Amino acid sequence: DVKVTQSSRYLVKRTGEKVFLECVQDMDHENMFWYRQDPGLGLRLIYFSYDVKMKEKGDIPEGYSVSREKKERFSLILESASTNQTSMYLCASSGGGGNQPQHFGDGTRLSIL
Amino acid sequence: KQEVTQIPAALSVPEGENLVLNCSFTDSAIYNLQWFRQDPGKGLTSLLLIQSSQREQTSGRLNASLDKSSGRSTLYIAASQPGDSATYLCAVLINDMRFGAGTRLTVKP
Numbered sequence: 001d002v003k004v005t006q007s008s009r010y011l012v013k014r015t016g017e018k019v020f021l022e023c024v025q026d027m028d029h030e031n032m033f034w035y036r037q038d039p040g041l042g043l044r045l046i047y048f049s050y051d052v053k054m055k056e057k058g059d060i061p062e063g064y065s066v067s068r069e070k071k072e073r074f075s076l077i078l079e080s081a082s083t084n085q086t087s088m089y090l091c092a093s094s095g096g097g098g099n100q101p102q103h104f105g106d107g108t109r110l111s112i113l
Numbered sequence: 114k115q116e117v118t119q120i121p122a123a124l125s126v127p128e129g130e131n132l133v134l135n136c137s138f139t140d141s142a143i144y145n146l147q148w149f150r151q152d153p154g155k156g157l158t159s160l161l162l163i164q165s166s167q168r169e170q171t172s173g174r175l176n177a178s179l180d181k182s183s184g185r186s187t188l189y190i191a192a193s194q195p196g197d198s199a200t201y202l203c204a205v206l207i208n209d210m211r212f213g214a215g216t217r218l219t220v221k222p
Contacts, residue, residue: 043212090156099144104156
């Protein structure tokens with residue numbers, strides 16, 4: 001079974017802090033994704049990556065950056081956290097070929113105070 | 114821009130009923146469609162993936178169909194159980210994945 005692990009289930013940070021959310025997958029997947037999920041807005045794509053050191057902007061990249069130094073790890077960085085970034089963050093991965101299912105982690109519920 | 118709609122937003126049924134969840138999408142040029150289950154406060158669990166060339170997929174009591182030309186998919190759940198209570202999301206893949214808002218299902222004992 002595919003395992004996507006997000007480092008924290010719950011996280012509380014303060015406005016202006018630099019925040020790191022980590023995601024690791026164990027299936028040698030090429031593709032990795034970061035979403036945020038908000039009531040009434042559904043899942044929105046922040047960034048994705050199709051290969052090591054490669055990144056592409058999703059629908060809402062403002063205020064975020066990502067890092068993929070190793071194939072199995074995809075980090076989401078909030079450069080200067082703001083209260084409107086309080087949300088559920090979900091990481092996903094999928095195999096190459098563009099036609100593989102996405103597998104999700106359990107999510108990180110981030111609160112910015 | 115691809116829009117994915119799920120109707121109804123919420124559904125409550127008694128245990129044992131067969132039920133259908135609906136998903137529609139505006140752009141039929143999809144690579145695949147995936148159905149997920151999400152329990153409160155948790156991530157998404159993949160249920161079924163239908164490739165664009167397929168018409169349906171089955172897993173246990175679940176059956177998903179795809180009609181690309183009409184932009185519709187259905188998820189059929191047979192003999193529903195209280196443990197099926199969750200939010201069900203569909204998502205379509207074009208250049209990236211687009212998600213519906215989900216149907217919140219409650220199965221009453």
